Amino acid sequence: MTTTAHLGANGAGPAAADPGGTREAGGRGRLGGLVWLVRRQHRLFFGVLLAAVTAGAVGCAVLRSRAAAFIDAHHLDGCSMISLVPRCDGTQDAVNAFRSAYTRPLELAEAELLLLPVLIALFLGAPLIARELEAGTHQLVLTQSVGPLRWLAAKTALPALVVLTATTALSAVFAWMWQVVGDEVSGSYWYSTLGFASLGPVPVAYSLLALAIGVLAGLRLRRTVLTMGVTLGAMVVVQVALGQIRPYLLPTRSTEFAPKESAQLPDNAWLVGQGYYTRSGAHLPDTICESAGDYEGCLRTHHVVGQYMDHHPVSHHWPLAWIESGIVLALTAVLTVIAFRVMRRRHG
Template sequence: MSAIALRGPERVVVAQHRWALWIMGVLPVLAVASLAGAWLWTDHVVDAFAATGCSVIHTTPDCGETVNAYLERQLWMREVLNWSGLLMLVLPALVGAFVAGPVIARELESGTYKLAWAQSVTPVRWLTAKLAVPTVVTLASVSVLSAACAWAQDRADRAHQGQVWHERTVYGSMGTVPVGYALCMLALGALVGLVLRRTLTAMVVTVIGYGALVVAFDSVRNTLWPTLTDTFKQGSDYRFPDAAINVGTGWLTRSGRRLPHEACLEWGPGFKQCLADKDITHRYFDYHPASHFWPLQLVETGILLVLAALAVALAFRVLRRRHG
């Protein structure tokens, strides 16, 4: 990123943190190249394996080494996807810690902000620049990384090498959620930096805040969108939908009242008698099918953006109260 086309405090922010901003800009390029290269190599291995005539299911002694090599490549591709997902999970914490520490708290701790404010730059203008530059870079970088992860996961799904969409490393690396978390942590980092005014402390608190945010959403995510419910008679050939999230299961009485699954244990003694005594006629499953990926993503992203807006508003309020 060049500071030539920028003026005022934005140019100063770019000049001060050019290496961190460059890393954020180069990271998507490296990630896309790595994912594309990994997939092309794996795809080549799949084609080469198909040409050998060997089978993973019906393996002959002559195909033992070939099958092992093929499975190792498939496992390697899954590891690449796992590490990509972990990178996307860690990235919002890094963004928040960077803004909280080096961008905001360090200037307040060292007193260098006074130099900017003494040169006709108001506190509000100063904070706006501190937020605007990282926001632009973060929005562009995380959007590209999310698109690259979605592309790789889609290719892996078609080759039956992918992971389930609701696994944390998959769900958190695709769609709009990564952008929502990154922007929310950027805003939270700015607020924490302004309040604490200590570089290391602000960075640690921001990372802890990110962990709490992730845990909170993991615990309520299944309630962000209405679930579907399937009912069936006990002993029927019902099949749970592929790739769905099991939100809850239990029993239904003849009157439609729900009972927990523990009300009658299938492996317990007197199971049939328990069903009869409690007038149970059906079993039910509450679940999120794969089609709920986008509704869940959009609702969660919306909440994260609202939290980000609140954090930004509080940050400017803190700034005005302390510095006018």
């Protein structure tokens, strides 16, 4: 592991070579030297992250090109397995063939963006500070007139910039691919767990949160392996919790269907709840007559006149994504402030 500072031949640190304390060897200032050191310490992870993003972007571009050619050749744009669009009649076999060929690659691309924040949490955020504190190498820098807050800022600034750039680039390329491959034809919709977590600002926000959780956990626990476990657990809890409240971040729309009307939403609508509505306009759950012996009689007893479906239309996708990302980024900011307060309290 690269240590926090390199000593000269006489045992003196960089500050000894520069009595003014303003520059490091090689012409780098104290803060600049720390950033340079962080880059060297984590160059392996940065390189792997860059390679993964590049491979993912190339894969998305190839998948988009091939899928677009298939859709154009078979006239599948906007068609699904069971479609109400007249021009999609007779395309079921072609849709099946498309899904057999492209669903798996699409899922792999989605999984990469879903897992990226977790990998950042484990292999960058958790060891970033915990490894320094566990080995005690941070003490050398803190004795060379580098304040603890400047040290923490230098340790986190470059990783945050790399994570922001990499995840934004990959998310943008994935969204570009999704315009062709996503939704009806592939059957992978924007509201699915993989789809929502892969599109727009969501993976970027979670990646920055992963870094913040790892840094704060490292400051508090000071043990690398323990920090990795706690960071992983915290990321899973946050992702699951926000996934549970996601449908309620924005008011749903309710569509009512008459008794003899087919109750069916567009394929890209996210169904959140459904049931029956009465003459008075009241909504009843769809289980209201589930155990009744006379099902139709039960419905008449409750004055049911039709069905309703609460849903998020596709136009709600980006508002939901930005609301959830805003919550995640606000949590990231709070954790970052707490991390600096912990650092100041412990090291002055």
